Amino acid sequence: MSRIIVAATPVSGHHAPLLQIARHLHGLGHEVVFLGGSRFAAQVEAAGPAFRALPAEADYDDRDLSARFPGRDEIPAGPGQVMWDVMHVFGDPIPAQLRALKEVLAGFPATVVLHDNLFLGGVALALGEEPGRRPAVLSVGISPLGVDSRDTAPHLLGLLPPTDDEQRARYAEMAAQMAERSKPLAAHLRGCFTAAGAVIKEGSLGWLRIQAADAFLQLTVAGFEYPRSDQPANIRFVGAIPIEPGAAQEPPAWWPELRRAREEGRRIVVVTQGTLANTTLNRLVVPTLRALADREDVFVVAATGRPDAAELIAGELPAVPANARVAGFVPFAELLPLTDLLVTNGGYGGTQAALAHGVPLVVGGDTEDKPEVAARVEWSGTGLNLRTGDPSVEALREAVDTVLSTPGYRERAAELAKEYAAHDALATIDGLVRETDPR
Structure with a gap:
């Protein structure tokens, strides 16, 4: 059996599927350490894996993000707020996340690190050393594939794929405008990765987050994701994590x-x-x-x-x-x-x-x-x-x-x-x- 670190961003929608994976692997006899938010400690320990809390710089309570991230509520919902979140909610913790991973690895030499796709410390780990000199890194896609493609509309706009050349040209223009507006985001993320000691190549950070992993496991089926002729080979559609019977409380009285x-x-x-x-x-x-x-x-x-x-x-x-x-x-x-x-x-x-x-x-x-x-x-x-x-x-x-x-x-x-x-x-x-x- 393997030694595995499962690392999750301390947000319920990220934590829950990673915990189910950790519980399953532990139940099969693998040694599993779960690195995540401190408010989930009892949940993880009840599931079986050993628990390690993220350091304070990377730990927060997603039920009140405005308390930890002042100014977030002032940004209207939409691409602007998502970009802010990627910079601060997911980007700023990168150095602390990577440090925590290395501290766990020092006492628990895992062969696999499995993380949700926005636990960017896992990306930093994958980029920090060649595959043979680090654990295998598996990234789990718990959100729609957030990457640019010639076959889709710019991400975050909620637009359907193009159906003709005119629409493709319009989308390309929109993508260029978004890339210009997101330059502060790219610069900020590169700074976070650099602070963690990871070398970031030029190019789309969206694709980089995916291609850095030895395998990127998207939690859906091909029928629910847009086809992309430029899709990286390391992406695998693995289906959905099943809801475990009895995972929630007993049925209500009604x-x-x-x-x-x-x-x-x-x-x-x-x-x-x-x-x-x-x-x-x-x-x-x-x-x-x-x-x-x-x-x-x-x-x-x-x-x-x-x-x-x-x-x-x-x-x-x-x-x-x-x-x-x-x-x-x-x-x-x-x-x-x-x-x-x-x-x-x-x-x-x-x-x-x-x-x-x-x-x-x-x-x-x-x-x-x-x-x-x-x-x-x-x-x-x-x-x-x-x-x-x-x-x-x-x-x-x-x-x-x-x-x-x-x-x-x-x-x-x-x-x-x-x-x-x-x-x-x-x-x-x-x-x-x-x-x-x-x-």
Whole structure:
């Protein structure tokens, strides 16, 4: 068996899939050390791997990013805020992340380092030495491929791939403009890598982050990612990390009502704003509850990811509609097989989970890389892209009705579900680990 370091950015959406990978590898008998955010220590230790906390310079609580990163909230959602995040939330910790990796390696000579794609200290490790003089580095893509390509629109704009030469020319002009605007980002990241002792070649940092890894494991299927004729050979689509039954809390008290609604032929609609962009539930959750309040043919589950969900909803609605139930955390492994439609702000992991269960989507999100997720839903034919993070009640009502009444969306989601089922992401990752260390 191998010695493995699993390193995760201390953000829930990054931490969760890496922890599932670490738990799986540990369960197979590999020695695993998990390097991550201190607030996740008990979670990791309960899963089995040994835990090491990131140093203070790289450790923060993603539930309150504004406290650790003053000024972030002043930047409007969209490409500008994403660039700021890459500079400061993900870029500034690079030297501390690499130092932590080397400290763990000093006492635990791992043969493999496995990190999420925005744990850039892993990229610095890969760039610091030749492959034979360092552990194998496997990067896990927990977000849409964020790279420039002649076959796609510029990243972060949420635009579909070009369909003709005129559109390609327009996209190329837009890409040049974005490259000019992002020069401060590139200079900042290069400075962070240099401070960590990594030598950065000229060229696209987006591609560099991917090509630095010995293998880049994208947590999706080819049917949910744009084809690229210039795609690096080290990218592998490995499918989605499955949701573990029982990973969340026990089903809520109203669960029998949900099952009864399903048996009665009512459509189950789940709405969520994920685990990060959920501080203001009136962007998507509350409008969805309002949009469907008068529909007797649906049963709505608002999965907020917040322990104070009831209080937040009560502050926005005089009463929860009779056909809806509000929850902080629900067992999605049990919920998705019962679900007819997911209304979401476009979290990458949640979208993958829905499609792996053949659930079509309505997507309305504008933070982080969510417009890119929404665009892929549109492109793949698995749902509707609302193209806003603040959809109106009327737009939501119409979108939900369209997806529920149009068989093509569910049929396309079912096709993708078969593609997901043909992959076993955890087994593939274990196989790659064993290839790098055949002992």
